[in-house]
Amino acid sequence: MLNTQPAIIIVDPFSTGRFYAPLFAARGYQCLAVISSPNIPEHLIGDLQKQDFSDIFIWNETLLNVFKEVNIVAVVAGCETGVFLTDYLTDRLAIRGNPLATTDVRRHKHIMQKALESKGLPHIPSKFITNTEQIDELINLLDEIDYVVKPINSAATDGVVLTHGRIGVERALRNAAWNKNNDLGEKNLGFIVQPFISGTEYVVDLVAFNGNYIVASVCQYKKIARNGGSFVYDSLDVLNPSQKDLQPLLDYAIKAANALDIQVGPIHMEIMWSPTGPVMIEAGSRLHGGIAPKLFAETYAPDLITLAVQSYLNEVPNVKDEKVELVCLGKIGFLYSDNQKPFMPLTTEQESFLQKNPAYRGHKYFIKPGMLTPVTIDFATCPGLFWLCHHAPVELENNARVCRNLLSV
Numbered sequence: 578m579l580n581t582q583p584a585i586i587i588v589d590p591f592s593t594g595r596f597y598a599p600l601f602a603a604r605g606y607q608c609l610a611v612i613s614s615p616n617i618p619e620h621l622i623g624d625l626q627k628q629d630f631s632d633i634f635i636w637n638e639t640l641l642n643v644f645k646e647v648n649i650v651a652v653v654a655g656c657e658t659g660v661f662l663t664d665y666l667t668d669r670l671a672i673r674g675n676p677l678a679t680t681d682v683r684r685h686k687h688i689m690q691k692a693l694e695s696k697g698l699p700h701i702p703s704k705f706i707t708n709t710e711q712i713d714e715l716i717n718l719l720d721e722i723d724y725v726v727k728p729i730n731s732a733a734t735d736g737v738v739l740t741h742g743r744i745g746v747e748r749a750l751r752n753a754a755w756n757k758n759n760d761l762g763e764k765n766l767g768f769i770v771q772p773f774i775s776g777t778e779y780v781v782d783l784v785a786f787n788g789n790y791i792v793a794s795v796c797q798y799k800k801i802a803r804n805g806g807s808f809v810y811d812s813l814d815v816l817n818p819s820q821k822d823l824q825p826l827l828d829y830a831i832k833a834a835n836a837l838d839i840q841v842g843p844i845h846m847e848i849m850w851s852p853t854g855p856v857m858i859e860a861g862s863r864l865h866g867g868i869a870p871k872l873f874a875e876t877y878a879p880d881l882i883t884l885a886v887q888s889y890l891n892e893v894p895n896v897k898d899e900k901v902e903l904v905c906l907g908k909i910g911f912l913y914s915d916n917q918k919p920f921m922p923l924t925t926e927q928e929s930f931l932q933k934n935p936a937y938r939g940h941k942y943f944i945k946p947g948m949l950t951p952v953t954i955d956f957a958t959c960p961g962l963f964w965l966c967h968h969a970p971v972e973l974e975n976n977a978r979v980c981r982n983l984l985s986v
Contacts, residue, residue, distance in 0.1 A: 580631070582607045585889070586644065586652045588636075588663045589613050591624040593864040593882075594655020596871070598629035600886050606650060607631040611640070613662040618762040621656070636662060641669055651889040653842065654863045658761050660684050673787075673891060675862055679838040683862045686729045687769050689837065690857075696836040699829070699856040701774060705729065707767040712750050715770065716743045723773035726750060728765040736765070737955065739773060739807035746770055760957050774858070776851035780813070781830040782865050782873075783844040784884040787891075790831050792818045792900040793843070793881040794865065794873050803913055806954030812977070813869065815876045815907035818900040827900075829855040837862070843885045868909060868941065868964050875938065875966045876907040905966050906973050908936075912961040913953035914986045920944045920960070923983070931983055936967035936976035940984055950986045960986045 585601045587594060588611045598608040610625065610633040627633060634640055649670055654663040660683060667674025675683065682692045686703070693700035706715055721742040726749040728736045736759060738749040753768055782794040795816040803809040816823065826848060834844050839862050846860040864870055864885060874880045879887075879894065879901060887894050922942065923931070931937055940963035944950060951958040963980045967973045 580607065581648065582631075583648045583650050584609055584631070585650055586611055586666060587630075587655050588652065588659030588666070589617065589621070590626070590630075590655035591617070591621040591658075592656040592866045593870045594653070594659070595624045595626050595629075596864075596882050597653055597655065597886065598626065600882060602629065604886075604890070609634065609644075609647075611636050611659075611662065611666075613659050614762065616758070616762045617658060618758075618760070621658070621762070641666075644670060653885075653889055656863055656866065657684075657861055658763065660862055673841055673889075675840050675842070676838055682837050683839065683860070684730060685766075686727070686859050687767075689859060690771075692836045692838075693833060693857060696832070698832055698836055699854055701771045701856060701858070704770045705767055706750070706770075709751070709755060712747060715750075716747050719743050719746055719770070725771045725773050726753065726768055727771075728754070728759055729767050729769050730759070730761075730763055730765065737808055774849045774851050774856060776849045778858075779816075779826055779848045779850060779855075780865065781827065781846045781848060782881050783830060783834050783839075783846065784881070784888050784894075785834065785839045785841050785844060786888050786894065788835075788840050790834055790844075790899065791884055791894055791896050792827055792830075793884050794818070794869070794877060794901070795820075795823055795827070796869070798847075804915060804952050804954050806958075808955060809913055809953055810911035810956055810959060811913075812911065813909040815872065815903070817903040819898075819903070826850060826855050829857075833857045833860065842888050843881065868939070868962060872907045872909060872938065872964045872966065876903060876905045877901040878904050905968055906970060908965045908973055908977055910963050910965070910977050910981055911956075911959050912963075912981070912984055912986060914950040914958075914960050915952065917949045917952060918986075920946055920948050920950050920986055922946050927983060931980065934976045934979055936965040936973050937980060938964050938966050940964070940980065942986075944986075 610630040652666045664677045664680040668677035687705035690700045690703045726738045740749045778798040780796045783790045799811040801811045847858040942961035
């Protein structure tokens, strides 16, 4: 039974969205979990921390009347699947949030690029189709260059293919997962074809405070080609937002966030710094996924989740020059498997040795003992990762090598 205590709704509190509820509870709020769809996949549902919530609901329209009787202070998108419903609820409940009229701009990868173009910002020229009957017409518009083909509503590298020219794009589209569910449990609504943009890939996390933005993290990704996959995650390095050479990247990110009409909460943005300058690959109006926010709690002050909570509660952040401070270097290493074999976890002795590394903060396997390791071709087939934090760059890199060798599957 709902009580009179001020409440926070967290839509799909999975992935890093599971970190929100304890922070809101510590400030005196009850938390309500709303699962946006019965089709949410098991690997996300498994993140639900039931003990953190006063009530857990599966969304249906009648819940609007229930929530109107509660003192709802904020509605929070826990992960990518919750973005649409979060905007819908803030609109219907008349709560601060991101505009419902522009939700597609923040979720649909084609419309996202069009929004950048409409504001005169660097963007990726994109072609979008919704069915296989449109393939031939699209192919005739292409050149003999490298292209990226991907679903418009997937996450990470799920369904992303790097290919070349008309023949390659046609093959990728013919073999694409049309009308099938992606890794988020959502049906693929279509596919986008974009020229491949070379350069260095960065991630910028911003937090919006009524249309003003705080830079909450800057990271550099390294992705490699492996096992036939073109976008296999290798590592993520935490950077200092105050580095002068990063300013053009951050200036662009803030302009892009404005173009996406993000007013409240976190913005997770992937940007390629190409030879002609920064250009956004895609963005999401939610937290950085994976283990990164946990690492950021040690590397930045204030950290990403703290700022996101302050944004939703309409508090004033204590941040100088609209950038967080880097207090420690950090790194995430992604594991990969080159063949299928039974997975064996670390021995007690190996675990003990790992703990002695000064930069080591933790590791996580995504597979269970005895399972066959998947051949790694993208993030969905990544068998695990580790994360590190240290003040000395040399120590950080030395520990990364030790962890990768010891944790390899």
